[in-house]
Amino acid sequence: MMISPEKILAEYWKFTSFRVPQKEIITCVLENKDAIALLPTGGGKSICFQIPALAKKGVCIVVSPLIALMQDQVSNLKKRNIKAVTIPSGSNQNEIVTLFDQIKFGKVKFLYISPERLQSPLIQQKIKELDVNLIAIDEAHCISEWGHDFRPSYRNIKILKEILPVVPFIALTATANKKVLADISNNLQLSNHQTFKKSFFRENLAYQVFKIEDKLGRLLQIFTKTKVPAIIYVNSRKKTEELANFLNANNFKSTFYHAGLSTLEKQTAFNDWMTEKKPIIIATNAFGMGIDKPNVGLVIHYNLPSSTENYVQETGRAGRNEEKSFGVLLYNENDIYLQQQQTENSIPSILEVKAVHQKLYQFFRIANGELLEETFSFNFLEFCKKYNFQVLKTDIILKLLVNYGIIEMNTSFNKRATLKVIGTHYTILNFSKNNSAFKNFINVLLRTYGGLFEDEIKIDEFFLAKKAGITSTQVIKNLKILKEQHLVTYTPVNGTISLTFLLPREDDKTINRFSKEIKQFLYLKKEKAIHFIKFVTNNKVCRSTQLLSYFDEEKESTCGICDVCIGNKKIDTKHLPSKIIALLKEKRELSSKEISSLLNIIEKDILIHLHVLLSEDEIAINNQNKFQLKI
Known part of the structure; x- marks a missing residue:
């Protein structure tokens, strides 16, 4: 018998009820129907696929665009004692086979995978061998070239429809208009699906x-x-x-x-x-x-x-x-100018994309037609300096190369520090005895991690700090001192970038295959920046109305609480002088800006009444240019 969604919600998330429309989406998926869920940020998208996946036998495949996003979700599931895995960057064939055996026989409930990984025939074959209960496509707007983060590799997710024709699909996104939703449906071949939309309007x-x-x-x-x-x-x-x-x-x-x-x-x-x-x-x-x-x-x-x-x-x-x-946004004319300049300066031409792409292969001495199946340590700033590339533009080009499945990049790829004791038991204990400040730390270290004398062990400085009752900064300092004393080998977290080439070097030929899509993507990037500046400078139309219109949603009434709505309300100036005097009695002295902020009334309206109160000798200005009651 299937466990009810409410029981799963209570057991793993400690909630007693669902938000609208989570329950409807979960019911749809549990009935083996395809679904598209458009839920704004904070709408609880993950629960919509995680709960039905837990309610059914088998594993859920989650397609996600970012390594960091996958790692974050896997970590969150593990904290709830739910088994979830992702395929580590740079995994070889044997490691992938071992991982899929672990999924098959280890009661793993979630496999997080990038769309690029799905193109591997080995991974496709291994997926066929799994008992898959659901396929979830996170950040599904990436499928559409009209979306704000188009990734061509998302267009190939439909291969899962061929591999697993009877498994239901759920596509989830927080930002999509009608055009993008239609693209998602058509590309994933969702013929008999339900679409669930939660309004973007946030009344609070x-x-x-x-x-x-x-x-x-x-x-x-x-x-x-x-x-x-x-x-x-x-x-x-x-x-x-x-x-x-x-x-x-x-x-x-x-x-x-x-x-x-x-x-x-x-x-x-x-x-x-x-x-x-x-x-x-x-x-x-x-x-x-x-x-x-x-x-x-x-x-x-x-x-x-x-x-x-x-x-x-x-x-x-x-x-x-x-x-x-x-949600407060602060801007001035200079911000608008800088945004426009940055948009112009950061959008590369196809020639610039080709140049960075070619030099990337050259940087690692990869010959034409060659594909090296290894992961390189990549120093981004050194690369830009060597070839005199603009940092901002190059960063955008590298993201494009990742999006189009040409390279794979991962920051902080060595996410855990490693440690091995190279001194003997005698030398480490002797050091501890002669350095009392280290005694407790070394005891905690040796008790926490077994096998430090035999192997290089992954450690967590933050966890060690908690156990030893000291700060994580002190832990790192202690480990560095032990390293200087030749008692341990210690490798801190490596924050550089790992880079893997996914296609052989073909220079212009590679970029030419994607040039039309790249131009479209860059054009949309520019248009979106222009649209946002129009939103910022439009102080005539309710902010919520403007945002809802952008996402093809209409609302008859205004929000009543944005800066535009508040500005449009008639100010009751009749009682304003008495409010100012009451405020000065309480606060003693205030600038016009402070009075404006505390009364939530624009400064120019406040200044008119301040001048009247000054002329009537009700208030005075002190030597700090602040207003106070007349003494």
Whole structure:
């Protein structure tokens, strides 16, 4: 007898009920029907395929576009004691065969796989041998060339329809319009499917766009007034650190997160934010996957995102607990100019794509017609410097080469540090005896990891820190000292990039095969940036109305809580002077900006009444240029 979805939800997720329309989607899949699910960010897409897969005998194949996204989902399932695997980058034939045996005989419930991997005849054969109960296509908008992240390899997922003709499909996405949904349906050959759409309208989320010069001052105002967990998105790694330092200096506990941090640093920043030891996190858009924090009350965009889809996904991380929350975007004329310039400068020509592609093979000394089936360690900045390539443009070109299945790249491919004791039992214990500060640490180390004297063992510095009762930074420092004393070999997490070539070197011929699609992709990238600037600068139409229209959704009424709707409400100026005086009684002294922020009324309307109150000798300006009651 099949276990009910509600029991599975309670056992593994500790929830008592489903959100709309999760139950309907799960029922459809359990009836062996195909489904397309369009659920905005935070709508709980994963549960829609994970629960039916757990309810049925067999394994669920999940097609996902990013290695990091797959690893994150596998990690989350393992935390719930659900067996899930992905195929590690660079796996050889024997390792793949062993992995599939593990899936077949080890009661594994989920196999996460990239669309590029599906093209392997070996993997296709191995999939045929599995008892597959469901095929889930995550980020399904990647199938469509009209989607914001088109990946041609997604077009080949339909091979699974041929291999497993009776297994149901579920395609999931958070961002798709009618054109994209039709593309998904046609390409996957879903003839008798149901489409489930949850409205993009978030009644508890106030979109607020402010044109402002003093962004730092506005941040201080916001955090003085709003005491909720927050995310601030910026467009550079350097800015994450600068803003975190600025907020910390002003007594707002903050941390920062970007792709350049080590695994350990990312984990520490994430944990500090999740536990609200530091409730504000400043991040690049690398921060997004695996965020399951319902009480985020504020998402601030300090810089402009590159598209409406990115903006909706990122602001959608606020208010998942259904409480009132805010998506605040701060911009000025310079931001608009820089966005336009960056769009122009970052979109490569086909000739530039060909040049980077050719030099990549040349960089690793690969001859024409040759395909080396090995994984290389790739220093991106060294590559750009050697061939005088622009960093931003080259980064986009490499992503294109990944998207078109020409190369495979993985950052931080050595995600776990390794350690081996090379000293004898006597020397390590003697060192411990003579260095009392190390005694407890060495005892914990040897108790935690067996076999350190025989083999190189993968270790987790964060876990060691918890067991030893010290910081992870101290753990790394201790291990480096032990290495200097020639007692251990220690290899920290390697943050470089691993690169695998998937096609033999054919230079222009390879790119020519994809040139039409690449041009279309780059044209759409430019169009999406232009559209987002129009959204930002349009302060006449309700923000929610604009966003819903972009996703082909109509709503008769306005949201009532965005900056446009609030600005359109008639301001009750009759009682404004008495409100200002009451505020100054409470706060003693305030600038016009602070009064504007606290009363939620635009500054120019506040200034009119301040001048009247000054002329009537009700208030005065002090030597700090702030307003206070007349003494």
